[in-house]
Amino acid sequence: MASIALKSFVGLRQTSPENPHFAIQGKPIINIQPHHHQRRQRLHIVAGKFSPKVTGRNLRVAVIGGGPAGGAAAETLAKGGIETFLIERKLDNCKPCGGAIPLCMVGEFDLPLDIIDRRVTKMKMISPSNVAVDIGQTLKPHEYIGMVRREVLDSYLRDRAKENGATVINGLFLKMDSPKDGTTPYVLHYNEYDGKVGGTGEKRTLEVDAVIGADGANSRVAKSIDAGDYDYAIAFQERIRIPDDKMVYYENLAEMYVGDDVSPDFYGWVFPKCDHVAVGTGTVTHKGDIKKFQLATRNRAKDKILGGKIIRVEAHPIPEHPRPRRLMGRVALVGDAAGYVTKCSGEGIYFAAKSGRMCAEAIVEGSENGKRLIDEGDLRKYLEKWDKTYWPTYKVLDVLQKVFYRSNPAREAFVEMCGDEYVQKMTFDSYLYKRVAPGNPWEDLKLAVNTIGSLVRANALRREMEKISV
């Protein structure tokens, strides 16, 4: 049953996996003459095969931004024999971020266990009418959601890239000059700080054959290839140090609050960090009211964080969907710069690192380990693979958000639904391992009926509530 559902999602895409050449081709299907189409495709392959060799050196690639996406990309590139430059403005940047990573990331990226501050094994969902549901009872003993500090994770990934031969440059990327043809290099302009604190740094330039833009939501690389904008949510978060006796409760537990008071289209959270908790909320539609929502979130968690001290307040944008253009020429965007954050859960670290790696793999493969120049076609392979692999995940979460975050009754139904063990098992399986496990059809059916029941009941109550006010 699950597989059928997923297939139907893929089918929604214009470039469905059955005919990937449209993706390479890229014209609306209607205008394409079959003959023309065939020829262009052949041309493309030929171009890839006989792309000029780089002589006297290896392919040079610059990675802009040293977050999980940049770090993972640089490591893969360096390992693949490519001359890699990683430009990062602030090497000890602790980005405001929930910091949750799924279990599979630890294995796939070979992360050491000591960078994980906390292992969350319990989640509490709290509905608008304060019905609390524990999720995570179905977790096996070795399963958990890792909580990391971004400064720790980012610098670990960067260091590993460095060990593998990447050059890490502490500098601020300013702009780049795009070449006229497919062989001349890109010229990057940046300010080099070279470890010095303060000062404006030295103006430098760097010539590279390809660029990976991993510089986050306000990406300058995206701007320079005119990648277009995305809608974004604003996430507001306060780090609160709470008394030790209160912290015990948050030892391995995260809380999610839903409700119109907390956020009209997202959720409010209390996440445990190394020695404090992060309390925050996010919204797309009512950005101006974010302070009010934050207050409401704190109010909902009131007793549990009583007596806490705010040690840090942060806010940052979260992309809602990919940018209209994710690559041009030999420049590709990955991570937040491309807009790879899921709806509903707002997860981005894993997808950033994964997209960085996937893009780098495409470059390594296309350049035959740095021996040849690459072109747009090589980078397109990364986009194709990415969309094919993860589009269903994004779509499912988008549907979930649209169905269950739209109103208070829907949220009540959502929380009711999360009380179901089967739901929890499926949610955690797909979150922790990033694959949609085939469900049990009978259970799926039962779940669907129950969910519809919950929604109908909650909406019936809503109607009743409307009558009261009239």
Place this chain on the structure above:
Amino acid sequence: MSSSMALFSPPNTHLPTLSPSSFPKPHLTHKPYIFLRPKNPVFLSKATSDNGAGSLSSAATAVEPIAEPKVSQASEPALEKNETSSSSNGSAGTAKEVEVVSKFEDPKWVNGTWDLKQFQKDSKTDWDAVIDAEARRRKWLESNPESSSNDEPIVFDTSIIPWWAWIKRYHLPEAELLNGRAAMIGFFMAYLVDSLTGVGLVDQIGNFFCKTLLFVAVVGVLLIRKNEDIGTLKKLLDETTFYDKQWQATWQDETPGSSKDK
């Protein structure tokens, strides 16, 4: 889970938007409204007695529950002032001793659930009253969000109300209308098809095309209950395809990029 949700999402998406708009009309003329009437004033007085002990702001809420949104807005600036002063001190906004602890209280609300024993009528539980009570509670919570607490968990679950109670309450008046409508449409369709093609009623039922037509009519009657529903459905369709369009944008504007590459 996600997969099955995916499968069933379209009907789900419809439900929340469709249902609120679809019912008020029948209710205006129907008995639920009538029996709600005498109950509301009772609630008003009850609320007053419940919250009477509270401070000024909550007292105001109690006297005029209808104006609740206004009241909560009025109390908002006070809260925020409170918060800015506390955050300038460097301490968390949790330092809100000044704020009135407003909790939902009702004699029938015991230990985080409705005490069903108090809803007995003729030695049977009066589920209608439970639904009313829960609706009032949620309404109240909406304007007075309550802090969650681990010591007093909310255990009330709407699924303890049996399904027939919901159906009895909501479905019957609506069903009458829909049945009537479906019957009329069905009759005229049959007449139309018969007059145009000469196929009789009995033959029509055996015909695949006519069966499809019947299905379309039934679904149409169910989905489009009022004229506004057409607009709502259209909006929903846009909404569901919006995200797909955002993703496909990458693949559409590809032509200029690749031509430049050449």
